Amino acid sequence: MNPAPSVIIFTTLSGLGFGLLFWLGLGLPDPSGWVAFGFFFLAYALAVGGLMASALHLGRPERAIKAFSQWRTSWLSREGIAAVATLTLGAIYALGMLFDARIAPLGWLVSLGCGVTIWTTAMIYTQLKTVPRWHHWTTPAVFLSLSAGGGALLANQSVAALALLTIAAVLQVIAWITGDTRLATSGTTMGTATGLGDRGDVRAFLPPHTGSNYLLREFVHVVGRRHAMYLRIIGMILAFGVPLPILAMGLSHLTAGIAVIAHLLGVLCLRWLFFAQAEHVVGLYYGKR
Template sequence: MHPALSVIVFTTVSGLGYGLAAVLGLGALDAAAWPTRVAHVLALAAISTGLLSSTLHLGNPQRAWRAFSQWRSSWLSREGVLAVATFLPLTASAWMSVIEGRYLPLWGLLGTAGSVATVFSTAMIYTSLRSVQAWHTPLTVAGYLSFAAAGGLLLATVAAYAAGSDMAPRLALAGIVALAAAWAFKGAWWRRQRRMAPISTPESATGLGAIGRVRLHERPHANENYLTREMGFKVARKHADKLERLALASGGVAPVLLLAAATFAGGGLAIALALLAVPFHAIGVLAERWLFFATARHAVMNYYGR
């Protein structure tokens, strides 16, 4: 599948934002501390940036409001509805923290639930597509949710160390667990992708399997078309192994080591170490998201010999 930059940035940045918002909603941080206030603003900014960037690939973005109408059947519509609905408790929580320095459990927990539900819907958009077999597994949902949680806990750890909170080492530990879970799910996802037998083949796509082996002899056209540009991306499959290892090293191993070091260091050094883990993690997740799209093979490519 074509790895559209807008969609990769959207899922990565909004995942971090919703993860952070979900952790803040649990009230683990002192609502009056300045790093918590910054974190609230940061979470809202990340979510808004992500949502805006997701409208960049639309052919007619001025009609995007129509996407709130089909929540009964479409996960994309559900995502839109949940994203907008979740803004209410998140903005209320941010207001209470930034302006009044207070934490309201009801709004906080509603925000956490909304954040989880929105990331779940994002993942279900991809999981529900049978035409892209690599995505059509509950592991996709597990990956999206655990990466959001890991990113959120990582950012919350930075805020906790900056606030000098007692919660910081515990958040760091939770972050390490979430990172391990996320990359374990991703490892399983990659193994499944590599080992799965394709459910659709050129034989089933043409119905000619009863006669014999089917091979594309002549394409319908000489040049690329919308389908081959959108779904015929295969450069990534060549270097997938290397990129997977780089993603794991940057997004998983490095942040785990830095968080572990932070718990031992404490004080100002801990803030720096936890903060350093953030860009490492973000780069790893961007690489993972790029692979998620770029290595996935669409069933229509059975007609195009790719």
């Protein structure tokens, strides 16, 4: 799949923003006044900034409002509704906290909304049978654990961050190990794509067009896969390798800053791989993947 910057920035920043809002909703931490303003500002800047970036991905962003209508069937629609509802409730909750009047049940609802938002975001990708690497429980598991872990890091919840980021790292490795073979074991091949597989070996002989096209640009991304191994190592070191020892040693303002920046860059790298390494079955029609 094409690793479009807008979607990578969206899932990374919104993941962190909703992760932070999740912990604020639980009252962990439970600040007031300007400190609360700072925490909520960061959460909203990340979450809303990410959502704005996702609009850049649209061919017709001026019609984005229509995307809230089809929640009955569409995970993208559900995600939009969950995000807006959570951010609206979160704003009311934040206002209470600023004036030292935290409404705990509302906070729990906001936290639940954050979880639902991240889950629905992940389901946009997980639902796609056409991308076998994503069509698996590890996709929402990685999204949720990364968001909760990164949010805990921002919310200064060391123990939770340590535990959740460790879980996220393990889940990410499981996602890679199982995902690397999922296209091959999905049952979809050039043979089934063309219906010619039962009569012999099928080879793409002539492409339908001499230039590139939307399908090849969007679904057959080969450039970055070459360096996938190194990028996996870099992503793991930045997202988990740097923050985890810092968390284990205890946070100061400086070390927390280093941990957060490393984690953010690491998740961007992992998310880039999430798209760049994903194989869409339409590539089979071109003898590619």
